[in-house]
Amino acid sequence: MFAILCVTTCYCSTSMFIFVSAGVGKSCLLLQFTDKRFQPVHDLTIGVEFGARLIGIDNNPIKLQIWDTAGQESFRSITRSYYRGAAGALLVYDITRRETFNHLTSWLEDARQHANANMTVMLIGNKCDLAHRRAVSTEEGEQFAKEHGLVFMEASAKTAQNVEEAFISTAAKIYKKIQDGVIDISNESYGIKLGHQTGAGLSGGRDGSASQAGSCCG
Template sequence: MSRRGEEEYDYLFKVVLIGDSGVGKSNLLSRFTRNEFCLESKSTIGVEFATRTLKVESKTVKAQIWDTAGQERYRAITSAYYRGALGALLVYDVTKPITFDNVSRWLKELRDHADANIVIMLIANKTDLKHLRAVATEDAQSYAEKEGLSFIETSALQATNVEKAFQTILGEIYRIISKKSLSSNQPRDNHDDDAPSNINIKQGKTITVGGPQPSNTNNSCCTSSM
């Protein structure tokens, strides 16, 4: 078990949020980590991250969620942050078809830069705007099935399925890591280089994450909670 200050945990999982600017990535992050929603949130500059420690099955997992800027001019910067990610939440806005059309481009970028075994979930956000919906659930489900992705619809504003989305992807990561950990205990030396490049693991140790360290900036405007 690893210790950071007074906090103890069994695993550290890095998960990235990706998708076009304005789809609600930052509010999904703040809703999950602080139970806050900011109506006047500004575009993320570069990369920010927040953490939350929770139970996944019988283990204590510290989730480190990285919020990547969706603007085109930052894509060259954020691509470096895929390194070490064990999971990715690919977000689009159900009221803006172009953000769904761009999912395939984000998925290609993710698969080009991330580990081949990364767990990916497609998230349809802003389902509270029912009267403005422009992307059908069936279309997204069909795309997710074709690409082998998990799929869920959320509302960061109403806190709908946000907890479930993160719990689901963290659970999937844990199950994969558990299998790899058991495999690493087969008759061979259990060294870090036995694991995939983005997972440095020994039994009872933290899963380390790579890449440069971002700024851990909180949005001061986020004051409401549900």
């Protein structure tokens, strides 16, 4: 789920999505990126939530449109409908919960089965501020990313460590694929849209959908 790119008076919109098991803090990562704030107790995502932010890459305005998909197994069929038409994805696990790391392969296989072949995937180990409770080593995250051709980074939605870098790095890799001709921007299935800049600043916001109380983020 991402968005935007082009030259001077135009911008390009790139679609991205965030997916994984429930309760890993993915919604908190999105909130930190779009609104620059942390919400200690965050409702479980029901269905899909949406966030957007304008950034700049190589002096070009890029709008990232980000879909935060529900992590519960019961919503996986809904999540699949957002795989197509996405230029990038953030695959998130909780470094303090081993089971969320163990489920990564299943989520990744599902995404690659339904998404375009050139989708950029960033693997994020969230809650790195809780190193004293770590259940998954940094080396394990790096190895998983290497084996599956992913970009890897550990981050903390609570302290904002590497949150900005994770989203912007993913967008930059998508941007480079466009420049290199790997992504055909005329094909909407790649999740890229060109448009005229509307004068919006390089800032962002978040639009929530129905949600259910219960999940803590870090």
